[in-house]
Amino acid sequence: MxxxxxxxxxxxxxxxxxxxxxxxxxxxxxxxxxxxxxxxxxxxxxxxxxxxxxxxxxxTEMTPGSLDNMQIVIADADETHADLVSRGVEVSDVQDLAWGRFIHFADPDGNRWALQQLPDWSAGAAT
Structure with missing residues (x-):
């Protein structure tokens, strides 16, 4: 199914x-x-x-701004970061973690988003 x-x-x-x-x-x-x-x-x-x-x-009956850490997968964190900044979106710096590279932003109500570039597991990234 x-x-x-x-x-x-x-x-x-x-x-x-x-x-x-x-x-x-x-x-x-x-x-x-x-x-x-x-x-x-x-x-x-x-x-x-x-x-x-x-x-x-x-x-919905949810309170505006109550969504936390909705996540979208992206191909390239640096490219996406530069694109969003050029559009005038307030975003975090790129954060490098073992499980991916992340960018964060929030909408005008405070609903929070994470954009994740997945690690290249074929290159031996840590699990």
Whole structure:
């Protein structure tokens, strides 16, 4: 049996501000649909990802900013860091650990993200 994670709700205060932020990070807006005054659904997908996020109104009961350490795998931490900085995204320095190279950022509500460049296990990286 296959199970595929396809959508994660990200709790935010201001839908338009969150949408603009995630677009600045490089996420693609798949759609933005207002169902009613109570429900608005904005789906965004990181480039190359099979899983999207949704921000909006009436989507979740989580407190805005309560997601901690959502993780995305990237090919090159230095390249990604430079790209995000050039887009005006406030990011951490690249952190080198035995289990990968990491960059961290938070959205305007404080939902925290980690971007991980996986180690090259074929080169004998520590396990």
């Amino acid at each position: 296959d199970m595929k994670l396809e959508l994660i709700m990200v709790p935010v205060t201001d839908v338009d501000e969150a949408k603009a932020f995630y677009e600045k990070v490089g996420f693609v807006v798949d759609h933005d649909h207002t169902v009613s005054d109570e429900i608005r659904f904005v789906q965004l997908t990181p480039p190359g990802s099979a899983c999207s996020i949704a921000v909006g109104r009436g989507l």
